[in-house]
Amino acid sequence: xxxxxxxxxxxxxxxxxxxxxxxxxxxxxxxxxxxxxxxxxxxxxxxxxxxxxxxxxxxxxxxxxxxxxxxxxxxxxxxxxxxxxxxxxxxxxxxxxxxxxxxxxxxxxxxxxxxxxxxxxxxxxxxxxxxxxxxxxxxxxxxxxxxxxxxxxxxxxxxxxxxxxxxxxxxxxxxxxxxxxxxxxxxxxxxxxxxxxxxxxxxxxxxxxxxxxxxxxxxxxxxxxxxxxxxxxxxxxxxxxxxxxxxxxxxxxxxxxxxxxxxxxxxxxxxxxxxxxxxxxxxxxxxxxxxxxxxxxxxxxxxxxxxxxxx
Amino acid sequence: xxxxxxxxxxxxxxxxxxxxxxxxxxxxxxxxxxxxxxxxxxxxxxxxxxxxxxxxxxxxxxxxxxxxxxxxxxxxxxxxxxxxxxxxxxxxxxxxxxxxxxxxxxxxxxxxxxxxxxxxxxxxxxxxxxxxxxxxxxxxxxxxxxxxxxxxxxxxxxxxxxxxxxxxxxxxxxxxxxxxxxxxxxxxxxxxxxxxxxxxxxxxxxxxxxxxxxxxxxxxxxxxxxxxxxxxxxxxxxxxxxxxxxxxxxxxxxxx
Numbered sequence: 001x002x003x004x005x006x007x008x009x010x011x012x013x014x015x016x017x018x019x020x021x022x023x024x025x026x027x028x029x030x031x032x033x034x035x036x037x038x039x040x041x042x043x044x045x046x047x048x049x050x051x052x053x054x055x056x057x058x059x060x061x062x063x064x065x066x067x068x069x070x071x072x073x074x075x076x077x078x079x080x081x082x083x084x085x086x087x088x089x090x091x092x093x094x095x096x097x098x099x100x101x102x103x104x105x106x107x108x109x110x111x112x113x114x115x116x117x118x119x120x121x122x123x124x125x126x127x128x129x130x131x132x133x134x135x136x137x138x139x140x141x142x143x144x145x146x147x148x149x150x151x152x153x154x155x156x157x158x159x160x161x162x163x164x165x166x167x168x169x170x171x172x173x174x175x176x177x178x179x180x181x182x183x184x185x186x187x188x189x190x191x192x193x194x195x196x197x198x199x200x201x202x203x204x205x206x207x208x209x210x211x212x213x214x215x216x217x218x219x220x221x222x223x224x225x226x227x228x229x230x231x232x233x234x235x236x237x238x239x240x241x242x243x244x245x246x247x248x249x250x251x252x253x254x255x256x257x258x259x260x261x262x263x264x265x266x267x268x269x270x271x272x273x274x275x276x277x278x279x280x281x282x283x284x285x286x287x288x289x290x291x292x293x294x295x296x297x298x299x300x301x302x303x304x305x306x307x308x309x310x311x
Numbered sequence: 312x313x314x315x316x317x318x319x320x321x322x323x324x325x326x327x328x329x330x331x332x333x334x335x336x337x338x339x340x341x342x343x344x345x346x347x348x349x350x351x352x353x354x355x356x357x358x359x360x361x362x363x364x365x366x367x368x369x370x371x372x373x374x375x376x377x378x379x380x381x382x383x384x385x386x387x388x389x390x391x392x393x394x395x396x397x398x399x400x401x402x403x404x405x406x407x408x409x410x411x412x413x414x415x416x417x418x419x420x421x422x423x424x425x426x427x428x429x430x431x432x433x434x435x436x437x438x439x440x441x442x443x444x445x446x447x448x449x450x451x452x453x454x455x456x457x458x459x460x461x462x463x464x465x466x467x468x469x470x471x472x473x474x475x476x477x478x479x480x481x482x483x484x485x486x487x488x489x490x491x492x493x494x495x496x497x498x499x500x501x502x503x504x505x506x507x508x509x510x511x512x513x514x515x516x517x518x519x520x521x522x523x524x525x526x527x528x529x530x531x532x533x534x535x536x537x538x539x540x541x542x543x544x545x546x547x548x549x550x551x552x553x554x555x556x557x558x559x560x561x562x563x564x565x566x567x
C-alpha cells in the first residue's frame with residue numbers, strides 16, 4: 001500500500017500545483033492557465049479524436065522514410081494497378097506500379113508543409129490588416145477593408161488559379177496562392193474583434209499610461225483576437241487542404257512525380273471505374289485529415305473563446 | 312501651484328443626426344491636495360469632464376490646465392505621470408488576458424521605472440492585496456479585488472492627481488465602504504488631489520471637501536460639503552438632489 005501511495009501523492013501535488021488559484025511566479029501562472037485549458041479540451045472526446053489523428057499525421061510525416069514500405073517513386077510497370085491487399089502492396093499500386101501506401105505516407109509531408117505554411121502566412125497577414133484597420137479607423141480602415149473586399153469578391157479557387165498561372169506551377173506557389181486568397185476572412189474577423197475591444201476601459205486605461213498605438217495593437221488587442229483566429233484557422237484547414245488538393249488535381253500544385261494527395265486523385269481519375277482504389281485511398285486521407293482539423297477547431301473554440309470562459 | 316483649472320469647457324459628440332453638447336460652459340477649480348466631487352444624474356456630463364481631461368475625448372473647446380500644464384489636443388507623457396484615472400467598472404477596466412503582474416509591470420515600464428519587482432509588491436500592499444494576488448488573472452479576482460488592482464495601476468506612476476469615475480458604483484455596499492476607506496487612506500498617505508464623480512451624495516460627503524452639482528451638462532452649484540450637510544444648497548436642483556437622497560440616508564450623515 002505504502003509503495004503505491006507515494007507516486008499517487010506526487011501526482012496529486014502536481015495537480016494541485018497546476019490547478020492553484022494563487023500562482024507564485026509568472027511561469028507558474030502561465031503553465032497553470034494552460035493546464036486548465038488542456039483539462040477542458042481533454043473532456044471533449046471528439047476534439048481529442050481530431051488531435052489524435054493529427055498527432056498521428058505528424059508522426060507519419062516525420063518518420064516517413066522508416067514507415068514507408070517502398071520507395072514512393074520507384075515504378076514497376078509489370079505490377080501496375082495492383083488491387084488492395086495484394087502481396088507487398090497493402091493499398092495496391094497506381095498506374096505506374098508505385099506503392100500507394102508509401103506515396104500516401106510521403107504525401108503526408110507535403111500536406112503538412114502546405115497546411116503549416118498557409119497557417120503561418122494567411123492568419124498573420126489577416127490579423128495585421130484587420131487590427132490596424134479596426135484600431136486606426138478613418139481612411140486607413142476604408143482603404144484596407146476595400147482591398148479586403150476586392151480579394152473576397154473573387155472566387156477562391158479561380159484567384160488561386162490565376163496566381164499559380166502567373167507565378168508558375170509548383171508547391172511553393174500553390175502555398176502563396178492559397179495564402180493570398182485565404183487572408184481576407186481573417187482580416188474581417190480581426191477587425192470586428194478590434195472594433196469591440198478598442199473602446200473598452202482597459203484600452204483607455206493603457207492609453208492613460210502613455211502607450212502608443214503599436215503597443216496597444218500588438219500587446220493588448222492581438223492576444224484577444226488570436227484565440228478566435230486560431231479556431232477559425234483550424235476550421236479553415238480542411239478548406240486549405242482541399243484547395244491544395246484541388247490545385248494538385250488541376251495540375252497546378254505539386255508536379256507529377258511528387259506524391260501530393262490531390263495529384264494522386266487526379267492520376268487515379270482515369271481508372272476510377274475499373275480501379276477505384278487508386279483515387280479513393282488518397283481521397284479518404286484528405287477526408288480524414290480535414291475532419292480531424294474540423295473536430296480540433298470545434299474543441300479549441302470551446303477552450304479559447306473568451307466569451308465562454310468567463311474571463 | 313494649482314491642481315486642476317477648467318475654464319469655459321465645452322464637450323460635444325458628433326452623431327450622424329446632430330451634435331450632442333454633453334458639457335456646456337463649465338468652470339471648475341481643484342486646488343492641490345483638495346478633493347472635489349461631481350454629482351448629478353446619469354447623462355449630466357460628469358464622466359465626460361474626466362474623459363476630456365485625460366484626452367480620451369478629442370472634441371472639446373475652452374481651456375484646461377492641470378498641475379501648471381496647459382492641455383492641448385494631445386497629452387504629454389509628463390501629463391500621464393501626474394494624472395491617473397480609476398474607471399467605474401472594474402470588470403471592464405482590466406485586460407482579461409493579463410495577470411495582475413503583467414498589468415502593473417507594463418504600467419511601471421511605460422513610465423520608465425526600473426525596480427519593477429519591488430514596486431509591484433509595494434503597490435499591492437498599498438492597496439491591501441497580498442503578494443498571493445500578484446500572478447492571478449482578473450477572472451480569479453472578485454469585483455473589489457479588481458478595483459484594488461485598478462487603483463494600484465493608477466498609483467503606479469506616482470501621480471499627483473487621481474480622477475475617480477464612480478469607483479464604487481459597480482460594487483456591492485460592503486465592498487464600497489472598503490474601497491472608499493482605502494481611497495481616503497491613500498489620499499492622506501500620498502497627498503493626492505481627487506476629482507471624483509459619483510451620483511451618490513453619501514459617497515461624496517465621505518470623500519470630498521467640495522461638491523459640484525451638475526445638471527444637463529452644466530455645473531449649477533459649487534459648495535463646501537459642510538453646507539450640503541447643513542442642508543443649505545441654494546440651487547433648486549441641488550436641493551432636489553439632496554432631498555431625494557435623504558429619503559434613505561442614515562441619520563448621522565445628515566445631522567452633524
